[in-house]
Each structure stands twice: as C-alpha cells, then as structure tokens.
Amino acid sequence: MRLDSITDAIGNTPLLRIDPAVHGLRRIDLYAKLELLNPFGSVKDRAAWNMVRPGLSEAAEHGRTVVELSSGNTAKALAVLAGMHGVPFKTVTNRMRIPETKDLLLLLGAEVEELPGQTECLDPTNTEDPLTLFHQTLTGPGSSYLYTDQYFNALNFQAHLAGTGPEIIKDLDGRAPDYFIACVGTAGSSTGVATVLREHTPDVTVVGLVAHKSDFVPGIRTLDEVQEVGLFDPAVYDTIASVTSGQAIDGMLTLVRRCGVLAGPTGGAAYFGAVRHLRGVDAELAQRDQGGEQERRSAVFIVCDRIEGYLGYVRERRPELLGRPPQKNSLADLSDAELASATDIGVEDALAWIGRDRPLVVDLRSPFAYAALHIEGSLNIVDELFGELVRGGLPFSKSRPVLLACPVGEQSARYAALLSRMGHPDVRSLRGGIIAWRDAGAPLVRE
Ligand SMILES: Cc1ncc(COP(=O)(O)O)c(C=O)c1O
Incomplete structure (x- = not known):
C-alpha cells in the first residue's frame, strides 16, 4: 500500500x-x-480529521490556533493534524488524569491548558463553570481560534x-x-x-x-x-x-x-x-x-x-x-456494604462538630479549587494523592476525628468507608460536598 x-x-x-x-x-x-x-x-482520528480539515488552510493563512476541549485521543489526533499543516494546537481540559497522555500531547507539539471543570468547583460561589466560560470565548464573535467543538459538532x-x-x-x-x-x-x-x-x-x-x-x-x-x-x-x-x-x-x-x-x-x-x-x-x-x-x-x-x-x-x-504487590487499602475493592456503612454528616451538624470537636478537615479537591475558596483551617490533599497516602496505611492519628470534603460528597464518602475499614474510629464525609456547604451559606475563606 x-x-x-x-x-x-x-x-x-x-x-x-x-x-x-x-x-x-x-x-x-x-x-x-x-x-x-x-x-x-x-x-478519534476519523472525527478529528473530519472536523478540522475544512478550516485548516484558512487557519494557516490567518495564523489561527486549533483548539479543543479534550484530554485524550481527539487532542492527540488534532495535535498531529494541526502540526502537519503548520498550525498550532491547544487543548483545554480538566485536570489530566492519565499522565502519559499529557506527556505525549506535549511531545506532539500541543499546548496543554488544564482548567478545573464544574465538578472541581473552582470557586463555589461562582456558578459559572470555567470550561463553559472558555467555550463561550471560543464560539464568540471575533474568535481567533479554529474550535473543533467535538461535543457539539455534527462533523x-x-x-x-x-x-x-x-x-x-x-x-x-x-x-x-x-x-x-x-x-x-x-x-x-x-x-x-x-x-x-x-x-x-x-x-x-x-x-x-x-x-x-x-x-x-x-x-x-x-x-x-x-x-x-x-x-x-x-x-x-x-x-x-x-x-x-x-x-x-x-x-x-x-x-x-x-x-x-x-x-x-x-x-x-x-x-x-x-x-x-x-x-x-x-x-x-x-x-x-x-x-x-x-x-x-x-x-x-x-x-x-x-x-x-x-x-x-x-x-x-x-x-x-x-509484577507489583497487590494493592492494599484501595477504593477499588470496597464492597457495597462497606460503602453503604460510610458515615456522612450534613452541613449544619458538621458546623457544630467542627466547633465542638475540631476534627481534621481534609479537602480532596484540586489546589485551584481549594485556593479559590475552602473551609477555614482545612487541609488540601487532592484525591489522587490522598489515594496514594492511604495505600501506605492510615495517614492520620486515630485519636483525632476526620471530616472529608470533596465537590459533591461522592469521593469523600468512598474514602470515609475506606478509612473506617482501615480502623479509623471517627471519619465522616461532608454530605453534598463543598457545593452543599456553599448552598447552605456556610463560611468559606479564600487563600
Ligand atoms: C479511548 C476512547 N474510547 C471511547 C471513546 C468514545 O468515542 P466517542 O467520543 O465517539 O463517543 C473515546 C472518545 O474520546 C475514547 O477516547
């Protein structure tokens, strides 16, 4: 051939x-x-080529950058296709969860911008998702981007x-x-x-x-x-x-x-x-x-x-x-019964509990979201890192209660179940997460 x-x-x-x-x-x-x-x-090679091909020569002529919201295969294909045609490519995504993909994209010549999405809850008082705002800039009049828009583009x-x-x-x-x-x-x-x-x-x-x-x-x-x-x-x-x-x-x-x-x-x-x-x-x-x-x-x-x-x-x-030892203390092998037995706590009770017993409050969101707004005195350990820590054993003393918080209360509930299984006597998950905390008007501080 x-x-x-x-x-x-x-x-x-x-x-x-x-x-x-x-x-x-x-x-x-x-x-x-x-x-x-x-x-x-x-x-995604098929979709990427079909979406980008019609605008490539105009993009090259007017110095436009191809842009897409992708953390994976679409970005890879677009990076190559844009590069082959002398056009820059930028991908804007949530936190990249597959490190190899980010490295490969950089190697292919892409610019990678990581923005926290809605579920990351960058600033819980701002109901506008940063990715949505970015999407609006890209589609607005006078945009200097060739935006392939894979989630909406019929191509x-x-x-x-x-x-x-x-x-x-x-x-x-x-x-x-x-x-x-x-x-x-x-x-x-x-x-x-x-x-x-x-x-x-x-x-x-x-x-x-x-x-x-x-x-x-x-x-x-x-x-x-x-x-x-x-x-x-x-x-x-x-x-x-x-x-x-x-x-x-x-x-x-x-x-x-x-x-x-x-x-x-x-x-x-x-x-x-x-x-x-x-x-x-x-x-x-x-x-x-x-x-x-x-x-x-x-x-x-x-x-x-x-x-x-x-x-x-x-x-x-x-x-x-x-060839590595089997994982201990992993969320992956939590049973449904263990998950169901995780203790959670609503915002009002959590406020009273913090005032009374001073639990260690651990915020599992990204550093961007934490820096924007968080519960005063809380410690930020992003969830992947927290997973690593827990694998090595209980990362906190059993003598201090722990309150776990994440964007909507799902991930924190899973970690609460895991820490309980590992023998922590008083670990609770903030029900509804930081979003519920915000909606209840509970205090948040900015870094
Ligand atoms: C690895 C992988 N599998 C499956 C899909 C799903 O394909 P589609 O976007 O056409 O639904 C994607 C899309 O990005 C992907 O990257």
Whole structure:
C-alpha cells in the first residue's frame, strides 16, 4: 500500500472475528472493529480529521490556533493534524488524569491548558463553570481560534456516516450486524455508526456503554456526565449499560492476551459489555434451536484505542499484573456494604462538630479549587494523592476525628468507608460536598 499522506491511512480498519472459544457464545458471531489501527491510534482520528480539515488552510493563512476541549485521543489526533499543516494546537481540559497522555500531547507539539471543570468547583460561589466560560470565548464573535467543538459538532458523528458504518456493512457482506455495541464519550462514533446500520436494517439493537457511577474509564463518560454532551441522544441506544474500571481491564486482558488485539480500557469495556449483553440472547437462541433450526446472529463492538498509554492506569488498579504487590487499602475493592456503612454528616451538624470537636478537615479537591475558596483551617490533599497516602496505611492519628470534603460528597464518602475499614474510629464525609456547604451559606475563606 502506497500513500501520499498519512491522513489517507485514516479509516478502512479491519473487522476481526473473535474466536468463539474466547467469548463462548455459540449462536453469535462477534466482531471487533479495530479502530486502534488508525494512524494516530484511535477512533478519534476519523472525527478529528473530519472536523478540522475544512478550516485548516484558512487557519494557516490567518495564523489561527486549533483548539479543543479534550484530554485524550481527539487532542492527540488534532495535535498531529494541526502540526502537519503548520498550525498550532491547544487543548483545554480538566485536570489530566492519565499522565502519559499529557506527556505525549506535549511531545506532539500541543499546548496543554488544564482548567478545573464544574465538578472541581473552582470557586463555589461562582456558578459559572470555567470550561463553559472558555467555550463561550471560543464560539464568540471575533474568535481567533479554529474550535473543533467535538461535543457539539455534527462533523464528529458524520465522520462515521461515510466511514465506519458503511465499512462494517461491507465487511459483513452487505448485511448490518444484529447488535452493535460501543462506548460513549462524545457519542460521535456510536451515533454515526448506529445511524448507518439502522438506515440499512431498522431493527439493529444498539447498546451504549458508559462508565459505572463515580468510577473512571478513560475516554468515556458516566451516565450523569453523558447527559451534558450535545451530540448525545438517548434515542440512539436501545440499552445503556455501565461498565466498571475492573470489568474494562478484564475485557482488555482478554483482547490482549487471547486475541492479540492490543486494546485500551474502552476496547476492553466494549468487549466485556458486548459479551455480557449477548450471553442472554445466545442462551435464548440455543433454546429455540431445540426445534432443529440453527439461528445465528452477528454483533460488532468497537475497539477505540491502544493499550500502551494506560500502563499507569493499570498499575494503579491492578499492580499485580505488572509484577507489583497487590494493592492494599484501595477504593477499588470496597464492597457495597462497606460503602453503604460510610458515615456522612450534613452541613449544619458538621458546623457544630467542627466547633465542638475540631476534627481534621481534609479537602480532596484540586489546589485551584481549594485556593479559590475552602473551609477555614482545612487541609488540601487532592484525591489522587490522598489515594496514594492511604495505600501506605492510615495517614492520620486515630485519636483525632476526620471530616472529608470533596465537590459533591461522592469521593469523600468512598474514602470515609475506606478509612473506617482501615480502623479509623471517627471519619465522616461532608454530605453534598463543598457545593452543599456553599448552598447552605456556610463560611468559606479564600487563600
Ligand atoms: C479511548 C476512547 N474510547 C471511547 C471513546 C468514545 O468515542 P466517542 O467520543 O465517539 O463517543 C473515546 C472518545 O474520546 C475514547 O477516547
């Protein structure tokens, strides 16, 4: 194959039939759409190219910078595409949770600006999200940016109308699969592919996968977060199911070790979610077969990107896979019962408790948010660092009570459960977090 430009290598990815000995489905042929084989490493190469291409020469001519709100694959693809065309690229994101991605983006020539998002609660008295404000500047009149706007730009999902969807049908000899399973980030790939498949065969079942509530699977959103995405339309999906980070890693291991597909966590999540959904269908088909007729179905899931950028993510959650001792004191293995038994405390009671017993107040938000406003006398330990500390054992004396605070009270409740399990006798989570504290008019101080 000879190419004139690396962009000609975007798309036309293979459709791999997964060996039935691996997934165990007897009546369903399961295929992986190998988007990890795109030249910059992910399904987002298609969307990035489709979104940026129309404005690139004008941007180069007028000295504009390409800008996107992305902490991952879209930013990677845009950094390369902009760089190839002599145009600067800047990505504006929340705190980057995958350090390798930030390093890679810098290496690719991107400028990276990290802003705290709404949930980080930069300044709890300001209800405007800094990212939203930034979004307004980018879309306002006279903007000197070429803003690709992946969460709202129709060119994102349209990249899959001409590409990904038709390729799947072609590789299935002109038929649409009976089931299509995809992870949902911006919703671009799932919406685009589902549209094409349904136009061809209206009764295709579409399963959208999101990350389990307050869990983190890099590249996709939780059910709450996905509602904020402009391209997300719940009518696209017959079912929306969630996958935990543990299940995503399990799926990833199967793809990597048994299928030779070097998938990242969302590829693993899609495989896991596909097999989980299809197991029931498969059993039903096998039952019906007892009449003699052998009905078969087909299913396609998307492998979005590659494993290499997620070694730190795996190390944190499954250190034993990388030859390190198993993790002690981790949020990942908290049981539902332990979570339910975490003690929380409302704002009014917390105020009285602070006045009376002087608990150590630990604020788990980012330093930006803490500096803007915090509970007087509180200590700021950002949640990732707190996780590290706790892994080594209880970081506080058992003799002093502890009040944990985070933006909305979810993460602090998980840490309260963990510290209780580790033997701390009086640790409580601020119910509703700093947002509830603000809403109740309780005092906050600025650094
Ligand atoms: C690793 C990964 N998987 C899945 C997705 C979801 O794709 P989409 O944005 O098309 O919903 C993304 C999107 O950024 C991603 O980066």
